[in-house]
Structure formats: C-alpha cells, structure tokens
Amino acid sequence: MASHVPLYKYRALLLSQNFFIKDNQAELRLHAHKYDFDMAFFSEVSQFVAAVEGDTGNGLFVIDLDALHNMQSDMQDSRKTLMLGELLERLPPGKEYVYLQSSRQGGRFLLQQKLVDSHCLAYAEKPIANDVLVDKLFNLFVQQKRGDLVRLMHLGAVDGLDDACLQRARIELISHDQAQTLHLRVRELQPDLVLIGDAEFARIDSLARVLRKNIEADPVREIVLLQHKPDAALMQHALASGFDAVLPAGDPDLLCAQLVNRASKIRTAKDLIAKDRATGLLNKIGLQKKVQELIRQAAREERPLAFGVIDIDKFKTINDTWGHYFGDIVIKRLAVCLASHLGERDLLSRFGGEEFVIVFWDCTLEQGWSKLDAMRRAFGSLPFEVRPGDVRKFSFSGGMAAYPACQTENALFLRADGMLYEAKQGGRDRICPPPASAAAAA
CATH class of the missing domain: 3.40.50.2300 (Response regulator)
Known part of the structure; x- marks a missing residue:
C-alpha cells in the first residue's frame, strides 16, 4: 500500500478550548490553506503533547492560555483545573511555542516572564481575527530559518x-x-x-x-x-x-x-x-549589495551567474477580482515556492510589488533557464482557493541574463528585464530567452 503523503508540508498545531475550535476551525483552516499550510486542533493536552513530540520539524505549536480555565489535567483527579506551571512542565523540551493570551493576561509582567522563560517563540494578545492570526503564523514559518551568515x-x-x-x-x-x-x-x-x-x-x-x-x-x-x-x-x-x-x-x-x-x-x-517585511526576502537595497558581492566573488573564482527577473501574470486582475489581501497571499506563496528551489549560494529578492529577482550561483544562462522554468511550473501547479470550492491557478513570466556577458548588476537587470518584456509580449507564462537562444548566447 502506498504511504500517505500529506497535502501540506507545514502545519500549525493549536491547543485551545472546545468551543473556540468549533467556532473557528473551518475559517482558520480556510485561511491557512490559502497560505499553503494546514492546521490541526487539540482540546486535550495529552493529544497535543503527542502531536508535538511526533512533529518532523515543519510545525508551529500554538497554545491558547484561556484553555487552561476549561481543561482538566488528564490526571487521576479529573476535577482538578490544569495550571500553567503543570502545562509548561508537560510540554516536550527542545521546542518553541506561540502563546495566545487575553489583554488582562498580557498586563501581568510575571506571566510574560514565565512564558518567555518557557521556550516562547512568540506571544500575541486576543482578540485576534482569524485571518490576522494565520498571517502572523505564516510570517513565523518564514522567519524560522537559520540566520544569515x-x-x-x-x-x-x-x-x-x-x-x-x-x-x-x-x-x-x-x-x-x-x-x-x-x-x-x-x-x-x-x-x-x-x-x-x-x-x-x-x-x-x-x-x-x-x-x-x-x-x-x-x-x-x-x-x-x-x-x-x-x-x-x-x-x-x-x-x-x-x-x-x-x-x-x-x-x-x-x-x-x-x-x-x-x-x-x-x-x-x-x-x-x-529585507522585505512581508516575505522575509531581500528587498531592492539588500539585493543590490548582495549581487555586487556575488559578482566580485564570481570574478575571483571565474564562475558564471544566471540572473532572472520574474513578474506574476495579470496581477492587477488578481487584486481587482479577489482583493489586495488575496494578492498578498499569492505573493507570499510565490516567495515560499521560489525559496524551496534555491541553492545555498543563490539569491532571491522581492524587488517590488509582484516582481522578484533570482540569481543562480555558478550557473550558465541555459542552466538558469532550466531552473527558473522549473520554478515556473511548480508555481503554476499550486492551487489557490479564492472562495470555498473555487480553486484557481496562476502563473508568472520571466527574463534571463548572464554574467560575464553582462558585467554589472545594472546591466544584468536591464537585460533580464528586457527579456521579461518579451515573455509578456509572447503570451506570458514563459521564460525568455528560450533554451536554443540561451545556448547560443552562453
């Protein structure tokens, strides 16, 4: 029998009250799926702890502190209310947790002190809208990367x-x-x-x-x-x-x-x-400095670079049809999709709006085209649920340039941007120049 492959690579595990889960589960999952991660809900501490222990490294662990007033300790005395100290002792070590608390709890400094001393990744005050909570959790997924060298x-x-x-x-x-x-x-x-x-x-x-x-x-x-x-x-x-x-x-x-x-x-x-605050990627300023460093390194080591500029197709239509909030989701999921295809020394930048720049280290123009086209196909396969039951897919177009044919960061961008224009004029959802031209130019 084939092994079960989960639909979503990442998921958030939420320990909360039964009534909170019942009232919010469907909407929270809907928002999470737009960002390409799943949510699992727990009202029993023992089940939550077991799920955290079994996590493979792609999870976020969220605890609603209000749940303490409505949960029992799962121990012999079922009448005993679960205390914060008992919960913290039972949480698996070596993990970090996101705590949701009321504004009253947020005003108690000793409570904040206890939380941050107990493997706290972040805390947030309620009430917090479901879409805002999911957006914040997505940002934590993005930020949970090893720091830059x-x-x-x-x-x-x-x-x-x-x-x-x-x-x-x-x-x-x-x-x-x-x-x-x-x-x-x-x-x-x-x-x-x-x-x-x-x-x-x-x-x-x-x-x-x-x-x-x-x-x-x-x-x-x-x-x-x-x-x-x-x-x-x-x-x-x-x-x-x-x-x-x-x-x-x-x-x-x-x-x-x-x-x-x-x-x-x-x-x-x-x-x-x-860095761009929404995606965690390099912004225009950060990219400029990094590309200049990479060009100097490529010159010293006599290595080629492939430079790509991409732009989401018909992005204005996406915003006009489903709103700017949904447009932001498309941008964030594209950022995650692109990042998953990068090598250790490659660069990725949100250059502005719906435009991104990718720089491939030690890569010819033809090799860069193959890599960027694989990214194009991966993004094109992502399902976006624009409304319940209404799933759409989107695309991007791209242009390529190469070092040392183009010697500076500005020359690389101008060449790749010109190729992007050709891809848009040629029907979108493609990378220019195509492989035969790339091979001739390399």
Missing part, C-alpha cells in the same frame, strides 16, 4: 577564540595580518564586523576612521576594539576614533558570547534595511 574579520592575533562556538552561531571568521591593507581587504570581502586588537590600534590610530570614511562603507558594519589590558584613556580614544564598542579579551567564553550577541543585532539591523 555574519562575516567577522579580525586584525592581529585573537587568543582563545572558540571557532566552533562562532560556527554554530553562523559567524564566519576571517583573519588579516597587515594593518595598512585592512581597508582593501574589508572593501573586497565586505565583513559585517571588524575586530581590531588594542596593540594594532595603538600603532595606527586611524584604522577605524579609514574604514568609516569610505563612501561605500556598510552603515550596519561594526568596528570593535579588542582590549587585552585595561586602559581607560585608550578606550575613550578608540570610541572617539570611530569604534562602536570595546570588548575585553581576557575570557574566551565571554568574548564568544558577546560576539554572538553583536552578530544577532547586526542580523536584525540588516533585516530592517535589506
């Missing part, structure tokens, strides 16, 4: 730095020995954090200023002084010279923890500047 460059020796600790936190460590060429190396590799020893700063106190004054300097980049010996005057001079912080070098574990925290803040700052 943070590149840390250090000048001089850093004794005892735990490489394994940094690797687990997605921090890449790059060493550099020459103070007078540090600015060139920073310009080439674009690190997110630069660590400079106090001995190197004492010899050349203009290091941070040289890095800061470059017109192409990344505003998110942090420059940190690593201080081996306490020296208040040197610390003040460093901060006045453009350093963002001073960290003590004595305790390797403490230094690693501080660098991990700074890397987390850098990721957050980069996300605010460089």
Whole structure:
C-alpha cells in the first residue's frame, strides 16, 4: 500500500478550548490553506503533547492560555483545573511555542516572564481575527530559518577564540595580518564586523576612521576594539576614533558570547534595511549589495551567474477580482515556492510589488533557464482557493541574463528585464530567452 503523503508540508498545531475550535476551525483552516499550510486542533493536552513530540520539524505549536480555565489535567483527579506551571512542565523540551493570551493576561509582567522563560517563540494578545492570526503564523514559518551568515574579520592575533562556538552561531571568521591593507581587504570581502586588537590600534590610530570614511562603507558594519589590558584613556580614544564598542579579551567564553550577541543585532539591523517585511526576502537595497558581492566573488573564482527577473501574470486582475489581501497571499506563496528551489549560494529578492529577482550561483544562462522554468511550473501547479470550492491557478513570466556577458548588476537587470518584456509580449507564462537562444548566447 502506498504511504500517505500529506497535502501540506507545514502545519500549525493549536491547543485551545472546545468551543473556540468549533467556532473557528473551518475559517482558520480556510485561511491557512490559502497560505499553503494546514492546521490541526487539540482540546486535550495529552493529544497535543503527542502531536508535538511526533512533529518532523515543519510545525508551529500554538497554545491558547484561556484553555487552561476549561481543561482538566488528564490526571487521576479529573476535577482538578490544569495550571500553567503543570502545562509548561508537560510540554516536550527542545521546542518553541506561540502563546495566545487575553489583554488582562498580557498586563501581568510575571506571566510574560514565565512564558518567555518557557521556550516562547512568540506571544500575541486576543482578540485576534482569524485571518490576522494565520498571517502572523505564516510570517513565523518564514522567519524560522537559520540566520544569515555574519562575516567577522579580525586584525592581529585573537587568543582563545572558540571557532566552533562562532560556527554554530553562523559567524564566519576571517583573519588579516597587515594593518595598512585592512581597508582593501574589508572593501573586497565586505565583513559585517571588524575586530581590531588594542596593540594594532595603538600603532595606527586611524584604522577605524579609514574604514568609516569610505563612501561605500556598510552603515550596519561594526568596528570593535579588542582590549587585552585595561586602559581607560585608550578606550575613550578608540570610541572617539570611530569604534562602536570595546570588548575585553581576557575570557574566551565571554568574548564568544558577546560576539554572538553583536552578530544577532547586526542580523536584525540588516533585516530592517535589506529585507522585505512581508516575505522575509531581500528587498531592492539588500539585493543590490548582495549581487555586487556575488559578482566580485564570481570574478575571483571565474564562475558564471544566471540572473532572472520574474513578474506574476495579470496581477492587477488578481487584486481587482479577489482583493489586495488575496494578492498578498499569492505573493507570499510565490516567495515560499521560489525559496524551496534555491541553492545555498543563490539569491532571491522581492524587488517590488509582484516582481522578484533570482540569481543562480555558478550557473550558465541555459542552466538558469532550466531552473527558473522549473520554478515556473511548480508555481503554476499550486492551487489557490479564492472562495470555498473555487480553486484557481496562476502563473508568472520571466527574463534571463548572464554574467560575464553582462558585467554589472545594472546591466544584468536591464537585460533580464528586457527579456521579461518579451515573455509578456509572447503570451506570458514563459521564460525568455528560450533554451536554443540561451545556448547560443552562453
């Protein structure tokens, strides 16, 4: 007998009251299915715990705290009301939970403290509309990805730095020995954090200023002084010279923890500047920086790049017919569909509105066409329930360009955008140039 394959890869497990489930189950599922995930409902703690333990890694776990007042403990004394502490003890370890609470509960700080200390992924206050809740859950699915790699460059020796600790936190460590060429190396590799020893700063106190004054300097980049010996005057001079912080070098574990925290803040700052809030993808600003870095890398390693621009077909009609809210769902599901086809070093951006850009690393124009066409077919097969029982499918068109035929980010975009126009004029739901032209141009 063939094994059962679930229709939806992701699902949210909701522990709530019986009456809440009965009143909201159908509508919550309907909204969830629009976003291409499912919802499972539980009114018994034991069943919820078993489902969480059996999750394969694609679930979100949601607990309605009001359920505590209407649930029993599933223990010998069936008259006993389930308490929060008992519930938290029974939840499987190693998981994170989304808590729904009333505004009255939200005003109790000790309760918030207990929740965030109990593997809390997020909490939200009720009342919350079903469509809003589902949208927030979808955003959590998108955000539950490993953080972007943070590149840390250090000048001089850093004794005892735990490489394994940094690797687990997605921090890449790059060493550099020459103070007078540090600015060139920073310009080439674009690190997110630069660590400079106090001995190197004492010899050349203009290091941070040289890095800061470059017109192409990344505003998110942090420059940190690593201080081996306490020296208040040197610390003040460093901060006045453009350093963002001073960290003590004595305790390797403490230094690693501080660098991990700074890397987390850098990721957050980069996300605010460089990522689209609705989809979690790179925005136009973030894409520009990443593509420039990728082109420099491709030039150094003599690798090709394939650059694609896509646009959802007849998107205005989608908005006009079913509303902008449904149009946003189409955009978000396209983002998830495209992301599932990417390689580790590929780039994906929501360039604006219904337009996306994909950059394939180490990929010829013809190979890029095949990959983008596979994405087109995958998106075209997605069912969208526009109304109960009314399922539609949508499409996108795309244009391709390649490096090194096009040498700059702007040249790549203009070429791919021109090909997108040809795809639209040629009938939509296609990628231009077609394979024969791609092979000739590659």
